[in-house]
Amino acid sequence: MAGNTFGQVFRVTTWGESHGKAIGVVIDGCPPGLSLSESDIQQDLDRRRPQDAPVSTPRREPDKVEVLSGTFEGMTTGTPISLIIYNKDVDSRAYETMKDAFRPGHGDFTYQKKYGIRDYRGGGRASGRETAARVAAGAIARKLLDQEGITVRAYTLELAGVRVEQVDLDVIDKNPFLAPDLDAVSQIEERIEEIKEAGDSAGGIVEVVVRGCPAGLGEPVFDKLDAELAKGVMSIGAVKGVEIGVGLAAARMLGSECNDEITPEGFVTNRSGGILAGISNGDEIVVRAAVKPISSIEKEQRTVDINMKPTTISVKGRHDVSAVPRIVPVCEAMVRLVIVDHLLRQRTIPFQGA
Amino acid sequence: MAGNTFGQVFRVTTWGESHGKAIGVVIDGCPPGLSLSESDIQQDLDRRRPQDAPVSTPRREPDKVEVLSGTFEGMTTGTPISLIIYNKDVDSRAYETMKDAFRPGHGDFTYQKKYGIRDYRGGGRASGRETAARVAAGAIARKLLDQEGITVRAYTLELAGVRVEQVDLDVIDKNPFLAPDLDAVSQIEERIEEIKEAGDSAGGIVEVVVRGCPAGLGEPVFDKLDAELAKGVMSIGAVKGVEIGVGLAAARMLGSECNDEITPEGFVTNRSGGILAGISNGDEIVVRAAVKPISSIEKEQRTVDINMKPTTISVKGRHDVSAVPRIVPVCEAMVRLVIVDHLLRQRTIPFQGA
Amino acid sequence: MAGNTFGQVFRVTTWGESHGKAIGVVIDGCPPGLSLSESDIQQDLDRRRPQDAPVSTPRREPDKVEVLSGTFEGMTTGTPISLIIYNKDVDSRAYETMKDAFRPGHGDFTYQKKYGIRDYRGGGRASGRETAARVAAGAIARKLLDQEGITVRAYTLELAGVRVEQVDLDVIDKNPFLAPDLDAVSQIEERIEEIKEAGDSAGGIVEVVVRGCPAGLGEPVFDKLDAELAKGVMSIGAVKGVEIGVGLAAARMLGSECNDEITPEGFVTNRSGGILAGISNGDEIVVRAAVKPISSIEKEQRTVDINMKPTTISVKGRHDVSAVPRIVPVCEAMVRLVIVDHLLRQRTIPFQGA
């Protein structure tokens, strides 16, 4: 009800504020018998960590995860898995200036309206930091999907106006933008540097591809696989649009252009993005998320204070130029959570007694 | 779990197949004391009914709704409201030819994979007919929103490649395409006619605008208002993309272009589409859905039969050229359901004892 | 949220008022491929029907069920199954006198307090009639359990102070009290007749036994199998107490008396009632429900009217002397719903990739 839980069988509940004691996640419904260690999860968190790139914030988050429950002798037991990441490098002073002024484009205003109180330090619960808990849960989902031969990979498709021209999954982790095209990297770097100089920020597009997903996942009519993917991806702070397969382009296609013909060898094309009538068709699932530029910018902007009096704000301090590289693993995690959840839901479908 | 229920407080469960005895919906959680008659619901269903336009199917669906429970002397009582629409004009013969061949772009293939059995007549549960139940539930949501001064209006923003140039809500119901711009109508008509001649189909874009929504709706972090809207809209069969506010354009904006500055009079712009950090900010909420062309086309396409043997298919019979005009009221209904649900969820937030 | 749905995978939503147009139920999550006809369900409803016995009301309810969706050519398809029972023999005049006075022991007072409005005719939603919908859903659960070799049988253990002395499942349907002991029947009859003469009503105890249930069902820690059974059975209007296995007697036992020792052949005793730590142990599951006497009695009682003014009430008309025989199939249905739901939930547990 209060929205901090995702999934129906593989249920993920995150908690924690950016500048509180810790953040964490409880995963309820993970099948027993899965080998799981802290390092399995740490490797996914490390990928999300700020890297030595102009796009990223200088804040050094150790993001050291601990497994507090749900495993025994290195195996999951079917009981809730509790993961915790203590907040170490917390400097709230920079945020004191934001205590009373609402940052444009941020949740400051809406949290205040909703709850009448907010932890303004570092964005509190609305901070991107909350997504570390999602990535941690997503690492467990990844291990489950590995067993089923399903891989989920996300990458930067476009950043600061530069679109990649090829997709080479092997190079994603070899550049700070998590782009699948090294040729695009220098262009992105250049553009990011300009924007940084201008005290501004940049948006982009993340693409996620799922391979090896069996046909049959997704629940008509409201919990369609694409509906759940849309929810999962749109629940990431900065995302303003979600596409499946050809996405928005579908609006300008003819039926004969958009349908994927079928042959005994499989679908001839994949405009559907691997989902038909909300159910996976066995083809690659393709999801894209449009990410808005980071709201916290140095450029001065008009806003109001907590008493609705006019003021201006210039957000200084440790801020990324673009959230896109950090959102890549979060999109990956959310898609994994959706796929694992539906894989487990699908197990209740076959009528085994028949 | 099986996906036929939407909402947490205002819970809507739809049931029924296109060519079964009836379709219907149970609404659990509607507050008591709301004046409600069958004609309140009928007027929304009538809007969805095929009209005398080239875009629509000649099937005459009476779509006569009956209220079976949950009201007493014309008022809701707080108990479940059961609505039923009997299927009258059902001619399944045309569908016999599709019994064994999977229509490209349809759920035929995926339902078969998921369940091992399917009601192939008229698309069964995957038929657009299911959405009549959503529209019926949406009519009750509309009545609740009226009381709160919230209006939700949807219209065709683009159809068959023709984009409207102005938005006049008063003309939406005066043209068969539910377009808010009468100047665009003749162009659309012309284009639709050509596509029909070619045995093909067309996509488009639906836009939904919510006015009067208070700030504070939406639950961080997973049940953000935009995440739920995305799910609700993406759960409509033909939708392949969802945007909030500036949507995909956000990817190419700078922070200074995308942020909405705030003044004591309110937000200067509305690029956010009325939602910040997943919570409504009091401004207009703007959602767009990209609708793919109808999959059932007369143009011959390659496919396989139930034994995965190659064949071809040409879908004749009573089919729309575009689903867009029918999807307009469905988008409207889904957005209403999300808003009402979150309005009721928000009532659990304030700490009244403090 | 509003409480008209039961179960997590096998989800049952009931609707309808005693004197409304119809009552019904939507079952979402029934596996596909189950053979299902209206007569399968009708036979369970017929068992619940008033019989020619002094215990029962003379109202002739045809309780004719119709399957409106979810099956195709006699098989379930995995889509929601909608069942409807039209209310035919409805005479609301007798209830007009109760319009303003709250019947002691009834929901009249609390519905009014909760909703500020109520359908007072025949108890409205609070009527025992609602349980016909549960029995209908339970019939589908029965068919699924049959396939798994699980049987659920309920019977009258005690009625009007007369306790059965033996349990012969074969005679349950051969007497109007659904007692498993024909010797007890004449005693019960006699006692019921006396109570009827006195314008009063009687309580009793229903026992339910589940055979063939595999070990492993039930979800720690809150959704324990016994916790869910307690909820399911306590959700039946007149039930005031629920016991598992030795039940309340456990409070006076020593550990050495209460524990069930284990041998390679199985448990030596079954004081636990087939459930350990909330999970089925493979033994017989035993549940008992204490049923209070029917609240509507002819004996005059003090009460207040809708304006809280004192008055008296004597409920005349068609009322049972005891609800026990009607509650027997309802208990059976609720236990079936719990077992089926947990059977399906258990399918998500094994880690198949390991």
Place this chain on the structure above:
Amino acid sequence: MAGNTFGQVFRVTTWGESHGKAIGVVIDGCPPGLSLSESDIQQDLDRRRPQDAPVSTPRREPDKVEVLSGTFEGMTTGTPISLIIYNKDVDSRAYETMKDAFRPGHGDFTYQKKYGIRDYRGGGRASGRETAARVAAGAIARKLLDQEGITVRAYTLELAGVRVEQVDLDVIDKNPFLAPDLDAVSQIEERIEEIKEAGDSAGGIVEVVVRGCPAGLGEPVFDKLDAELAKGVMSIGAVKGVEIGVGLAAARMLGSECNDEITPEGFVTNRSGGILAGISNGDEIVVRAAVKPISSIEKEQRTVDINMKPTTISVKGRHDVSAVPRIVPVCEAMVRLVIVDHLLRQRTIPFQGA
């Protein structure tokens, strides 16, 4: 789905094993603006702590709770509240002997059957230790209920065959058995000592009384207030029976004896236990739980090992003679959780726009 979450609006998710690193709980849906400190919660945990009495285990559990999220400057913010209790005094050696043998009356056998793996140390997840997390969550519920003028008090009604003869709430915390009758204490002590000598254990009954609960809480038809209370209380490990109001005695009453007449001053009697048709009627809510004797006893019992080979077991070590005093605060906590949840659910009912 996996059962570690309780409640719909005030959602409580517990995690942790008896001999793992820590146990904890995440509370999602707590209203903002509630003053909350660690000492508020600690006082409830302290009550649950083993005391210097023969009934209790010598294990010294510090049970020091930490609040990790969800509060800001001493107030709740509406975001998830994460509580952690590190396990400090953990000596698993005593449990090594139980690694392979299933203790009769315990979850050892059923966990193994359900999951194929189990953390056998100290009962793992099935340990009573898990209930500390419930008590911690219950303390927050208590603070909310305080604001509404609702008090929930539990006490030992019967222990080891000794029933209290009077209920004086003031003395509950002045004796190690949490009995409301000091005269009964010496009898209980004596009886407990005898049972301890015999290497055996004892059961009893816990009673919970709710005062100040407004009429109108509880959701027909499945989520009746009594049904939810039954589930909540039965979800406590050792509980085998639940009663509301007169409970099982209702089975032998006549309607005229069981109904509570109503006068302008209120209900004349309270046989219903404050709940009519599943909805609170404004009177005192009375719930009783029958607690079985602790399963771990020193007396030798027959059992089987993990390979189903016969063996015997005598459970030595730090075990209580009766779980009843420890279960008293857990029952209190569960009832509080149910009442708070339904209080918040009730807020979605009134139709404010009418």
